[in-house]
Amino acid sequence: MTALLYRWPAAAEFARTVPKTKFYEHATIGAAVKDAFVADVRRITWAYKLADSTINLPGTTEVPEIQVFEIDAKGDDVAEGVLAAIDKAVRTPIIFENRRGEGSQQEVQMVAAHKQLGNGAPKMGTYFRTEWYSADIKRATLPTAIDLTGLYNALLQPLTPVKNHAGEKVSDVVTRLTTVRKLEREITALERKLRNEPQLNRKVVLRRTLRAKQADLAELTSTSISPAAGDTN
Structure with a gap:
């Protein structure tokens, strides 16, 4: 080892x-x-x-x-x-x-x-x-x-506890990690609210928000980089 x-x-x-x-x-x-x-x-x-x-x-x-x-x-x-x-x-x-x-x-x-x-x-x-x-x-x-x-x-x-993109600088990783940790805190709070929310219509809104945050988190921790907006090459 x-x-x-x-x-x-x-x-x-x-x-x-x-x-x-x-x-x-x-x-x-x-x-x-x-x-x-x-x-x-x-x-x-x-x-x-x-x-x-x-x-x-x-x-x-x-x-x-x-x-x-x-x-x-x-x-x-x-x-x-x-x-x-x-x-x-x-x-x-x-x-x-x-x-x-x-x-x-x-x-x-x-x-x-x-x-x-x-x-x-x-x-x-x-x-x-x-x-x-x-x-x-x-x-x-x-x-x-x-x-x-x-x-x-x-x-x-x-x-670093997040995956690194090819050619990415450590400063970029640190910035991304700050965002990742913020999203993790938001997701935890949303999950707690969802468990305690009695109203069905409110649960639907919370689930939608939670899925969006989880998708953002998955993208930030992925090893692939999405093209910038407007980049067609």
């Missing part, structure tokens, strides 16, 4: 332990997140730096470098607020590997959010996670890419 974990190139190894206080200094975080750093995190390691100088893939304006951070957890997980604070303190995109347990019982989980760079603060998307894997499981080689943007997209796409 090969996990959705990657064998990071030895040439990219950075292996620097980073004090938690560094993230307090570079990010405005509340007391709850500071408490989570103390309660959840044993050690933070800046494990790898994926860059032109280390893996011979050119950086881009979107993705000048990719960092890999290992977070050793004190308990079963690391709060998302902790990951977000680290992400905000480091301008370039980050792939996290959360670790829990000790020795032969140690497990690893890959976590990442799509980070869009711009003139201001980076825009962060939803955090996606793999399942927890045994730390000694076989790892996959890095995806093939021609630059760091391509590599970043290839690393993130398998994490």
Whole structure:
């Protein structure tokens, strides 16, 4: 079995332990997140730096470098607020590997959010996670890419819970996922209303609306892309 974990190139190894206080200094975080750093995190390691100088893939304006951070957890997980604070303190995109347990019982989980760079603060998307894997499981080689943007997209796409369209960027997937989750909430609410609605004519209207929402959801999660309106080619 090969996990959705990657064998990071030895040439990219950075292996620097980073004090938690560094993230307090570079990010405005509340007391709850500071408490989570103390309660959840044993050690933070800046494990790898994926860059032109280390893996011979050119950086881009979107993705000048990719960092890999290992977070050793004190308990079963690391709060998302902790990951977000680290992400905000480091301008370039980050792939996290959360670790829990000790020795032969140690497990690893890959976590990442799509980070869009711009003139201001980076825009962060939803955090996606793999399942927890045994730390000694076989790892996959890095995806093939021609630059760091391509590599970043290839690393993130398998994490997203919706199917990816051919050639689709991760930013497009994240936008689509936001719509998918909104539709899922609306469908759940409609199903609840339908169960509790006593009037037949009202049930008919609710079923019609529900079917339309379900059709929209199926289209968004399909692997095929419908032609744009007016496109006859």
